[in-house]
Amino acid sequence: MISNPRFRHTGTALAHPLSRSAWRDAFAMRPADAIFTTAIKVGIAATLVLIAGGLLGQPQLAGMAALGALTSAFGRYQPYRRLGRMMAIVGAGMVIAMVIGTLLGAANVPMMSQILVLSVLAGLAAHIFLAFRISGPGAVILVFAAGAGSGYTHSYAAMLGPIVAIIIGVVVGWLAAMAPVLWVPLAPSRLAVARAIANVVGLEADDAGPLRAAAKASLRSARESVTVTAGTFRATHSRSVSLRQNADQLHLLLDEAEAALTLFESSSDGAYSEAFIHLVQHESQLRKIHGIPTVSAPITPDVPAIASTRNLVHKGFWEGAKAELTARTSIHQALRMAAAAALSGWAAVGLGLEHPLWATMGAIAALQGLSYATTVQRSIQRLVGNVIGAIVAVGILSLALGFWPSVVLVIIFQVMAELLVLKNYTLTTIAVTPMALIMTGLGTNLGTEAALSRVVDTLVGVVIGTIVAAVSISLSDRQHIPTSTDGSKR
Structure with a gap:
């Protein structure tokens, strides 16, 4: 019998993915409001760069610009003053990721080493995003961008195109997300x-x-x-x-x-x-576009000692991040994400899978949740969503559509993903999977076998990601443990 509290806690964590509650929570629908705003912004940004890339005869670069335009999906519902700064950080991360990816591709760096570099990138990005409270798709988008740059670039002379493309996408995404500040x-x-x-x-x-x-x-x-x-x-x-x-x-x-x-x-x-x-x-x-209710004072004047937050001193954007950058929990999260990402990618290489970075991204996506319960939930959601999304992608890829029909589908799936992300991540992944595969195949002949490869790579990523999360779980992380009848954690 295991008596060590650490081993016991890890054992409980490893059993949680097989529990009925984990699967029930994975498919629960959450209430969500104001879901159209971000979806419209992302759709507009993607449409602009994809159409521009197509008209210029650069379909692959258009896909990379569309990745940059996903900057508009970060910082949902933040006040515009803070949103602009958040997206600037994300945009800088996107460009850095693309520079790293194109350098890796141009230098013909072995895949095992590429996985290590991009796993470190993912850990750093997750750490920074958490410190600045930047919500959104997370570090996985940066790894996607770096992987796209690496796959496209085979010489140093070819580096400029992807870098310029993603810069354009970032700028368009930033402008699309910030434009409403002029009106509302x-x-x-x-x-x-x-x-x-x-x-x-x-x-x-x-x-x-x-x-x-x-x-x-x-x-x-x-x-x-x-x-x-x-x-x-x-x-x-x-x-x-x-x-x-x-x-x-x-x-x-x-x-x-x-x-x-x-x-x-x-x-x-x-x-x-x-x-x-x-x-x-x-x-x-x-909740209407215009008009704010007018009040002169609280309507309950006899309340004893109202605990108002009006005079609370709020930390500034940079000041608040400084403390988080040195927080032990944030560093722990970054380290285990980097470890899970690297191990998943290396395992995919060892298994002879064609797209090992997809396994890396599967682990990153799973570990973007702060608690172990969320990691398991996202792992289940990403795997199931990828299976269903891959089936949809097989049907689309088998049609061998041209560039413009593919652009329409990318935009539709991207908007759907943003509409569904707050409701349930499974539904989001169902939309993201065909979108990512179509975007990867812009200007190339991506076969239907890529959809199966994505499912297998994702399985490797989420399994290893979940194991790493269980082994490295904090003793204070107990959300996954069933609650007893007296309200205590067992």
């Missing part, structure tokens, strides 16, 4: 406040401890979003003055939501009901 600069903050209000009102139906914590966290997050956005409007012209006033109204709405939450926690006679009714009305108005 407060949109991300409005949504953050609406979500915070929804979480507070939702406590009336279920006030479980985790939901209370989530409601308070969403209030803090919304307050930070409004504060960051308001800091942008410093000019004295009428539009800036009006936007500052709107930001002040959003702060008042958050005051009202916090007052209602405090009343909810301090009363047992339903005295909070009127406050919640007002909040529901505010949420509905906030």
Whole structure:
């Protein structure tokens, strides 16, 4: 019998992928709102670069530019001031990844060494993205870009094309994502406040401890979003003055939501009901494109000691990242991702698989979740999604479509992936798999066997990624352990 706590915890983790709860959670559909905005931005950016590349007679480079345009998929729902910085970091990472990939290809570096370099790249990218709280497709996109550059480039003279292509894609993606700031600069903050209000009102139906914590966290997050956005409007012209006033109204709405939450926690006679009714009305108005509900003060003045977050000091974008860059948990996450990525790629090479970097990307995608439960969930979702997506891809690739029909399909699948990513990652992967295969085959004759190869490579990646995650699991990571009837972890 194993008595060592570390071995016991690892054993429990290794058993979790076979549990009914792991598979049930993998196919659960999550609620999602405001899903169209990012999908439209990504679709516009991809359309522009793919059409431009096609008209210039550069189908393969068009695909690389489309990868750069995926910069627009990062930083979803962030205030524009912060979003621009986040996407600049991602864009720089994309360009660096392409430079590294083309250098590896031009120098004819052996695949085993390429896998090592790109695994280190993935770990560093994941570390930086986590430190700057950059959500989105993650480090896997950078490895995809580097792999595409390596496969395309066979001489130093050929390096310039892919690098220029991805720079163009990054710029187009950045502009597409930032363009709405000209019309609706407060949109991300409005949504953050609406979500915070929804979480507070939702406590009336279920006030479980985790939901209370989530409601308070969403209030803090919304307050930070409004504060960051308001800091942008410093000019004295009428539009800036009006936007500052709107930001002040959003702060008042958050005051009202916090007052209602405090009343909810301090009363047992339903005295909070009127406050919640007002909040529901505010949420509905906030989810419209224009118009912010007007309030002068919280409607619950008798609440004892409202714990307002208005005066909390929020760390700046760079200041907040500095602490995270040296955080032990973030470094641990980066190291195990790099290890899993390298081991998966090397295993795929040892098995004689044609596209070992796909195994590397499978491990990276699985380990982008911070908890082991999320890693297992994403592994299941990526594998099942790849199987179904590969079946779809076989049908498409067997038609031997030309460039323009392929472009249409890439755009459709890309938009679908962005629409589905917040609902369920399995559905996203079903869309991403044919999209990635079609994009890889732009300007080349990619056969249907590539779809089968992707499934096998992904299986190698997620299995090894899950094993590495289980072996390196933190003793404090217990989300995957079933909860006993008394609410404690067994």
